[in-house]
Amino acid sequence: MPAVLAFAETRAGELRKVALETVTAARQAADSSGGGEVHAMLIGPPGVAARAEVLGRHGADAVIVVEHPALARYNPETFAATVAERFRSGDYRAGFFSASAEGRDLAPRVAAKLGVSLASDVTGFEVHGDSVTARHPAYTGKVVVTLRLTGTPALLSLRPGSITPVEQPRPARVETAEPAIDPATARVIVTELSQRASTRLDLGEASIIVSGGRGLRAAENFKLVEDLAEAIGNAAVGATRAVTDDGWRPATDQIGQTGRLVSPDLYIAVGISGAIQHLAGMRTAKTIVAINKDKDAPIFKIADYGIVGDLFEVVPRLTEEIRKIRHDH
Amino acid sequence: MKIAVCIKRVPDMEMRFAIAGDRKSLDQAGLKFEMGDFDGYALEVGLQQVEKRGSGEVIIISVGPDGVQETLRKGLAMGAARAVQLKAEEVPFDGLAIAQALAAELKDGAYDLILFGRVATDTANGAVGPMTAELLNLPCVTAISQLEIGDGRGTARRDLEGASETVQFPLPAVLTIDEGIARPRLASLKGIMAAKKKPLEVKPAQLGTARLVVESMALPPDRPPGRIIGEGADAVPELLRLLQTEAKVL
Numbered sequence: 001m002p003a004v005l006a007f008a009e010t011r012a013g014e015l016r017k018v019a020l021e022t023v024t025a026a027r028q029a030a031d032s033s034g035g036g037e038v039h040a041m042l043i044g045p046p047g048v049a050a051r052a053e054v055l056g057r058h059g060a061d062a063v064i065v066v067e068h069p070a071l072a073r074y075n076p077e078t079f080a081a082t083v084a085e086r087f088r089s090g091d092y093r094a095g096f097f098s099a100s101a102e103g104r105d106l107a108p109r110v111a112a113k114l115g116v117s118l119a120s121d122v123t124g125f126e127v128h129g130d131s132v133t134a135r136h137p138a139y140t141g142k143v144v145v146t147l148r149l150t151g152t153p154a155l156l157s158l159r160p161g162s163i164t165p166v167e168q169p170r171p172a173r174v175e176t177a178e179p180a181i182d183p184a185t186a187r188v189i190v191t192e193l194s195q196r197a198s199t200r201l202d203l204g205e206a207s208i209i210v211s212g213g214r215g216l217r218a219a220e221n222f223k224l225v226e227d228l229a230e231a232i233g234n235a236a237v238g239a240t241r242a243v244t245d246d247g248w249r250p251a252t253d254q255i256g257q258t259g260r261l262v263s264p265d266l267y268i269a270v271g272i273s274g275a276i277q278h279l280a281g282m283r284t285a286k287t288i289v290a291i292n293k294d295k296d297a298p299i300f301k302i303a304d305y306g307i308v309g310d311l312f313e314v315v316p317r318l319t320e321e322i323r324k325i326r327h328d329h
Numbered sequence: 330m331k332i333a334v335c336i337k338r339v340p341d342m343e344m345r346f347a348i349a350g351d352r353k354s355l356d357q358a359g360l361k362f363e364m365g366d367f368d369g370y371a372l373e374v375g376l377q378q379v380e381k382r383g384s385g386e387v388i389i390i391s392v393g394p395d396g397v398q399e400t401l402r403k404g405l406a407m408g409a410a411r412a413v414q415l416k417a418e419e420v421p422f423d424g425l426a427i428a429q430a431l432a433a434e435l436k437d438g439a440y441d442l443i444l445f446g447r448v449a450t451d452t453a454n455g456a457v458g459p460m461t462a463e464l465l466n467l468p469c470v471t472a473i474s475q476l477e478i479g480d481g482r483g484t485a486r487r488d489l490e491g492a493s494e495t496v497q498f499p500l501p502a503v504l505t506i507d508e509g510i511a512r513p514r515l516a517s518l519k520g521i522m523a524a525k526k527k528p529l530e531v532k533p534a535q536l537g538t539a540r541l542v543v544e545s546m547a548l549p550p551d552r553p554p555g556r557i558i559g560e561g562a563d564a565v566p567e568l569l570r571l572l573q574t575e576a577k578v579l
Contacts, residue, residue, distance in 0.1 A: 101489040108460045286576075
């Protein structure tokens with residue numbers, strides 16, 4: 001019975017949430033195609049094996065652990081060679097990566113090494129026997145493409161947040177393996193990893209995003225957006241391209257066609273008119289709130305709940321009311 | 330320094346799209362095309378590297394039907410020295426099939442740098458760059474937002490979720506370019522005139538077999554029409570009530 005492989009992403013020795021998403025997806029893929037084992041691949045510095053148990057809890061039957069002192073940071077060439085080697089050594093029907101920054105780098109390398117196809121940034125999939133189909137938002141989210149992958153293993157990278165990790169505990173056996181190439185021979189070396197000082201959630205992982213546009217008028221007024229996110233508690237802060245171009249916020253905060261594509265449960269657009277470039281990045285949010293003084297702003301055409309008004313009055317009031325609710329609980 | 334920049338012609342994303350009768354492609358009627366957003370950044374990076382050194386040239390390459398010649402001419406007008414069209418009536422969705430055609434063209438080109446945009450805005454796979462690097466067995470850094478090149482080596486920055494990496498690599502190398510690194514220049518009138526005389530070579534694309542194929546395309550379900558629930562700060566209590574009881578997101 002062929003198995004399904006899941007790449008379990010770590011950062012600084014810790015599992016990322018997307019690792020649990022790929023393992024959960026691999027479990028679904030194995031179960032929907034008549035069973036078969038799920039193997040999770042865990043690569044990192046000595047000690048990373050301690051994370052294997054969590055992968056078993058999310059449905060991995062085996063965790064393949066590759067520990068090496070030179071692998072404390074992502075090493076694209078060693079990771080790609082090692083994952084590709086694992087695929088070659090076993091009978092794998094499919095493989096799951098995250099479409100995270102690391103997964104988007106790794107998955108195409110592995111696919112090219114194996115000479116197989118890769119469906120990227122997938123929001124849904126079906127595995128039935130030899131047939132694998134995947135759903136993929138393309139054309140800046142304006143078209144949903146259903147793709148068919150032929151040949152094995154079929155590789156998929158999952159859009160972060162598109163699948164909810166599910167606990168389905170298994171007593172995962174741990175197998176150890178060596179890197180397929182000596183990391184010292186790798187040509188591409190990550191010499192530094194700097195975590196951003198902000199403890200704020202990442203845009204791709206947050207279920208609520210508060211985002212600001214030109215309507216805020218000045219960089220310092222972003223404090224209103226920060227305060228609202230803070231009051232909500234589990235919210236990330238985003239921005240429009242106009243705002244990141246002006247340097248009010250770092251480029252990595254940009255949501256839109258040339259920035260991050262996000263699908264949170266709740267998106268609060270503050271002083272954002274709703275240019276197509278921006279809508280491309282957030283139109284798939286489950287609920288959209290817009291606060292803008294111009295009642296004809298395009299953002300109101302897609303906002304589930306719009307308030308026409310001065311954001312400098314509406315947002316502080318909203319922050320205050322949310323603090324009251326939070327305080328009462 | 331010899332630099333190749335691989336660019337893709339994509340539909341203008343601001344347009345309203347419709348699905349064709351075969352239900353697996355876009356209705357081409359009325360579509361306007363342009364150079365992919367990130368490909369523009371990649372070309373700008375290539376041009377700046379050559380300018381900084383005062384020597385070398387940028388060669389632009391695109392896979393596709395004759396329509397890509399218009400996009401290539403635009404790249405020539407921006408400052409590329411020459412262009413290559415790898416002719417294919419259709420550009421497959423499968424990144425590996427495209428990477429095979431590009432690798433065949435690039436392998437004997439003795440390029441110091443091969444640049445791509447981070448992702449093509451139409452198919453949105455972001456796979457062709459790193460796949461081409463693998464096929465050529467070249468070092469590759471993807472989605473970079475800063476770059477320094479000197480003395481046969483380079484240093485790049487990649488933005489991750491909530492973090493960034495500094496990455497070192499030797500040349501020759503393949504890089505894919507993210508936003509924020511360089512604003513693409515506008516072609517000058519002089520550039521546009523000069524572009525008409527620059528060489529544009531047409532060759533058949535040696536595409537690989539596509540194993541990732543489009544089964545169907547659909548437009549996402551429309552969002553319900555927007556609703557304005559009130560004006561000013563007085564509407565805040567109603568907003569909270571709706572978020573808690575109707576949308577159930579707070």
